Amino acid sequence: MTWYAHWVGSLDDNGYHFLLVGLILLTLILLVAGVWFVRRTYWIINTPTSKIVSAHQGYIExxxxxKNIDASPLVSPLTGTACVHESDNLIVVEDETGECLVDPESASIRPNLRRQWYGATERPSGATNSVGGQFFGDYRYTEKLLLPHRNLYVLGWFKTITHDPYVVENESVASLLREWKHDPQMMKTFDLDGNGSIDSKEWDQAREAARQQIQAQQVRELARPQQTHLMSANPQSRRPYIISADDQTVLAKRFRRWGYLLWAGSVLAFFFWVSAYYVRP
Known part of the structure; x- marks a missing residue:
């Protein structure tokens, strides 16, 4: 450390004080950053993995x-790659017991696919779309994707929303009746007296026909699910909300490694601060 003592001794007063302040700030920043990573490791390791259908309400993993929330798959707007997460859309995770919606808002997301490239236009075009591979250009494109039919780990707040089947059925009937009102041919089938208007008795018959159609549809589809499971952030909690394509074991090891490295850097920065402090009277 002779070189360090010699260098510190050669600094003027302003440079010396700047060094001391900088080192103590660096020590604190690295310490806090290490806590951030180790804290995530703690929650990943100490939160038991739950099955979706039997999960308790609250903080779980x-x-x-x-899988896609709709039948039509999402695609990345930059490269057209099939994905399950783009912007703020909900993600569906399925295990052997059921499905759960995942709200990505406020989550720390670790995607399956990350890529970055450059181009000459505001949006990539042509061959760049397929290869994603120019190294120079006026525009930089960044793509982070969660891919369909891949493993996903979620640590966050779980809640189950129960639907009243009577309310669901009534909403479906009302929606179907609104469609029929804009279909003249359908309205004619309920105009029993042929006077060109639907009276209250005929409208009651239309409502009953709509209800029977909805009930038959529910039977064919094995009825609507009576519960929706949702994972999301909790604004009132400081616990981490993580959505990761990495396995939880890999994720915990990575967070722990980064935490320990940052703490080691904090100790080293503090050592240099102490050394600098005692080099000069």
Missing amino acids: IEGIT
Whole structure:
């Protein structure tokens, strides 16, 4: 450390004080950053993995397979790659017991696919879309994707929303009746007296026909699920909310490694601060 003592001794007063302040700030920053990573390791390791259907309400972790919330798959706007997460859309995770919606808002997301490239236009076009691979250009494109049918780990707040089947059925009937009102041919089938208007008795018959159609549809579809499971952040909690394509074991090891490295850096910065403090009277 002779070189360090010699260098510190050569600094003027302003440089010396700047060094001391900088080192103590660096020590604190690295210490806090290490706590941030180790704290996430703690919650990943100490939160038991739950099955979706039997999960308790509150802070839990789940693992499953990603799938699209709709029949039509999402695609990345930059490269057209099929994905399950783009912008703020909900993600569906499925395990052997059921499905859970995942709200990505306020989550720390670790995607399956990360790529970055450059181009000459505001949006990538042509061959760049397929290869994603220019190294120079006026525009930088960044893509972070969660892919369908891949493993996903979620640590966050779980809640189950129960639907009243009577309310669900009434809403479906009302929606179907609104569709029929804009279909003249359908309205004619309920105009029993042929006077061109639907009276209250005929409207009651239309409502009953709509209800029977909805009930038959529910039977064919094995009825609507009576519960919706949701994972999301809790604004009133400081616990981490994580959505990760990495396995929880891999994720915990990575967070722990970064935490320990940052703490080691904090100790080293503090050592240099102490050394600098005692080099000069």
